[in-house]
Amino acid sequence: MPDGHMSDTSRRRFLQVTGGAGVGLMVGFTWTGTSRRAQAAAATNAFVPNAFVKVAPDGTVTVLIKHLEMGQGVFTGLTAIVAEEMDADWAQMRAEHAPANAKLYNNTAFGPIQGTGGSTSTYNSWTQLRQAGATARALLVAAAAQTWGVPASDITVSKGVVSSGTHKAGFGELAAKAATLPVPADVPLKDPKNFTLVGTKLPRKDSAEKTTGKAIFAIDVVQPGMLVAVVQRPTRFGAKAQAIDAKAAKAVKGVVEVVEIPRGVAVLATSYWAAHQGREALKVTWDETNAEKRGTDAIIADYKALLPKPGQLVTKEGDVDAVKGAKTLKAEFTFPYLAHAPMEPLTCVVKLGKDGCEIWAGDQFQTIDQMNAAKTAGLKPEQVTIHTVYAGGSFGRRANVESDYIVEGVAIAKALSDAKVQGGKLAGRPVKLIWSREDDIRGGRYRPLYVHGMEAKLGADGSVLAWQHRIVGQSIMAGSPFDQPGKPDATSVEGAAEIPYTIPNRLVDLHTTTSPVPVLWWRSVGSTHTAFAVETFLDELAAEAKQDPVAFRRKLMEKHPRHLAVLNLAVEKAEWTKPLPKGWARGVAVAESFRSVVAHVAEVSQDDKGRIKVERVVCAVDCGIAVTPDVVKAQMEGGIGYGLGAIMYGAITMKDGVVDQSNFDTYRCLRIDEMPKVEVHIVPSANPPTGVGEPGVPPLGPAVANAIAALTGKRIRDLPFAGSVSV
Structure with a gap:
């Protein structure tokens, strides 16, 4: 998915495409007009202060979730935001999917469309839902003040109970009165230091339905x-x-x-x-x-033929060609097509x-x-x-x-x-x-196949003097409303165009290829391949410079304190310098995607038959305020498992244009006994929430690859690992 950064050009183009559809950008969220809200309340026998909150006469509060709940926890996290500002009791909260209505429920990170993706659900809903909850609370307090004849300032709300002296009432008792009152403007929001629900462990709102079979798919x-x-x-x-x-x-x-x-x-x-x-x-x-009649090997060969040729300019800092007399290192990487393979086809x-x-x-x-x-x-x-x-x-x-x-x-x-x-x-x-799973794996949409060419120049002191990164692959955005004609596809180069390392001379360019093979964003999109190339090549440079890979990164990260803090937390919790058992080694990687920064330290082992196993992954994540820490941890754990299966086994290959794989027997996923021990550490933050659904994936592959290199001396440059090492 696009990560929410839509340029003015692409917004205009999208509006041109959808202009006749009656879809408008929603700049507010409340339903203005007392009569409209009163009519809605009468029709549903509920208090409906805005498009996101419904309070029933029995006191239950339902949050209308504009994003799809697909296992990532939005029913819990977004409901918690509203409950926090309402001072509701968690037990009285409910969640349901909002109607398809972009005028009310657009994703503010995407523009005038309703949709889920790019790890934007909490990011784009944070302020919006805080305002919705605070407005609902203010109306309930105003209803209580009028009913009891007391100043609103004398009223408190705690766990869904509105109180003033001897007066007490639940939300449901005040709903009818509240529905008749005018909506207040600029309702103050809570100081985060006073949060009682956000940032705490909360039972998920979708678990009961899913475990009892009541959930409807x-x-x-x-x-x-x-x-x-x-x-x-x-x-x-x-x-x-x-x-x-x-x-x-x-x-x-x-x-x-x-x-x-x-x-x-x-x-x-x-x-x-x-x-x-x-x-x-x-x-x-x-x-x-x-039709596409090439096989995988032929496509890769065509891509590699482009590596010696300059591509479309993406990033240029300094002059890489002007650096002379330095030691030059080169590397080529190949990344296969990947299927999404969700459990529900x-x-x-x-x-x-x-x-x-x-x-x-x-x-x-x-x-x-x-x-x-x-x-x-x-x-x-x-x-x-x-x-x-x-x-x-x-x-x-x-x-x-x-x-x-x-x-x-x-x-x-x-x-x-x-x-x-x-x-x-x-x-x-x-x-x-x-669609059967075979339908989707054989004939669905895939993370594009990519080839990367890397070149760097090292000074005598081990400093990185120049860095060149060339990428070859299909465009996901081409022909879509998010396309920016004439500009490089951001999803092909994100994670490479900008890196958290200060290098005086840097060049990144792109060759965009075409094929009938349909491609699509895949969990963490461009960073699925760019982070691997950047972080493993950086480790090669550290080894060539005879420097510890953590110390090597720290020096280059001095101007990126957020990334440095995440790296430091991960290596501290992993006890980076502590000796490991014989036949074990560690690797590290850092990546930013969807506004969050994640670092992984992976520990791998090799048995007497040469088989590699990932034993432990220590994760540190800076995702702003962790609205629901358990969900953040679950998403990091899920991303690690999903990413590990992909780097070890994932590959869609073709022979004469026909896909070889069909189901989980041939498109291998991670098995339960292969899941490593995972520890997740969240960086404390007072900043607004950023993404968590995808950022756990990118640094996993390079951290494991770097650990394998430290253990065996073998650098993995072609994915999946199963083609290079015994797993």
């Missing part, structure tokens, strides 16, 4: 008359259906219809198994004129009528999905209603500007309304589209 949604659909897509990216033989597919018991859609051929049935069996019987001839339910469309999905990009669904259905975006439900992971997969699985679902539903399809008698039947 898209695959759980059932509609009357619903058909289940699967899609046959081409085995080579860029191919199109040329001829379809559906006779055998339609003969499968339970199969209702077979329809062609722009991205393939859909089989509809009364059950998933029937649809799957029907697809197995389907015969499709593909036009592969514009892609699913959506679509109910299409003449005047509107309803969609149920673990929706990560509501506004963009509304627009793409509307265009596909021939409707206006406001005629598309999205019901956001839980998602079982995403790692960026559910947020793509083409809305691939949403558009497929709508396209299938629309095809059923064609009079040529059974005389139109299937029109209006709800459709549940299900």
Whole structure:
């Protein structure tokens, strides 16, 4: 996902793209007008002081969460922000997904769209939800003051109870009165030193539903008359259906219809198994004129052929070519395509009528999905209603500007309304589209394949005099609303364009390649590869300079105190200088992504058969105020596990343009017995929160690679590790 830094140019371009969609940038959040709030309260029998808070007569407070809960903990963290400012009791708090409405629920880091990603959920909601909670509290206090005839200054609120002398009332008792009062302006917010919930351990708000099976995911949604659909897509990216033989597919018991859609051929049935069996019987001839037919080795060779040539300038400081007489070190790195592989594959339910469309999905990009669904259905975006439900992971997969699985679902539903399809008698039947894991791994979207070329020059004293970094790979942003034509794709170079090391002469450039292989942001996006190249190459320089890698970094980080503090905390907690058992070694890496800084110290071992195991990872993170420390720790732990699986085993490879992998048997993920012991240490901070969902991933790979190099002397430059060392 983009990390929230959208330039004025890209904002204007996005508005040009979406200008007719009736989507506006929301600059405020409260519902102005007493009558409107009173009407809303009457309709729901609740106090609705703004777009984010509802207080029911029984005193429960529901926070409408504008971001998708996909396991990262936003139902807990964002609810805690509101509860803190309301002085509510945690037990009375509830959370639910907000409607798809960019005018009320836009992501302020992205602009005029509602969406989740780039580790922006808490970052962009912090002030907004504090104001929402404080406003709700002020209205409840004002209602109590009028009811009891006491000054508002004499009223206190604690754990959901409003008090003044002998007067006491719960939020629910005051809700009706509060709903009639004018909204106050500029309500003061709490001093962080007075926080009682933020920064503490809180039970998650989604755990009970998920552990009892009550949580609703898209695959759980059932509609009357619903058909289940699967899609046959081409085995080579860029191919199109040329001829379809559906006779055998339609003969499968339970199969209702077979329809062609722009991205393939859909089989509809009364059950998933029937649809799957029907697809197995389907015969499709593909036009592969514009398809990708290269294998992985050929793509890498093409990329490496570009490394000797200057690319598009990204960063230039000083003059790297002017440095003479220094020792030169060079390195090349290759990073494969990576699948997202969320535990819950892609699913959506679509109910299409003449005047509107309803969609149920673990929706990560509501506004963009509304627009793409509307265009596909021939409707206006406001005629598309999205019901956001839980998602079982995403790692960026559910947020793509083409809305691939949403558009497929709508396209299938629309095809059923064609009079040529059974005389139109299937029109209006709800459709549940299900992607299998094989569908997504073989034909989904991937973290791009990249090749890096590094060159540095060292002085006689070991100082880094020059640094050159060349990157080759596909653009994620190209053709999207976030694209900035003529400028380097920020997602290709983030983590390389700016580094926390002071080097007098530095050059970074980029070759952007093209291919029909669809690419997408993957958990921590550009830093998934740039941090590895930067941090492992830096270790090589430290070794060449015969300096300790921590001391080497400290000297270069003197002008970056935030990074230095995180590094120091990690090495302190890891006891960097303490001797390790025989056959063990440590490695360190630091990376900034999504406004947070993370350092990892990894400890690895090697057994008598030469097999490498990651034993321990000590993590230090500066993410501003840790709203829910348990969630921060869980996200660091999850990022370490996810990143470790990727660097050890993760790779999407192709032979003649056809993907080799299909499921977890061939696209290997980390197994439970391979998970290292993890310790997470959070840097105390009074700064606003920054990202935590993704920043734990980037420094993991290089920390482990540096530890392996310290243990074995082998530098790993081609990922995954399984191709270089025994694991």
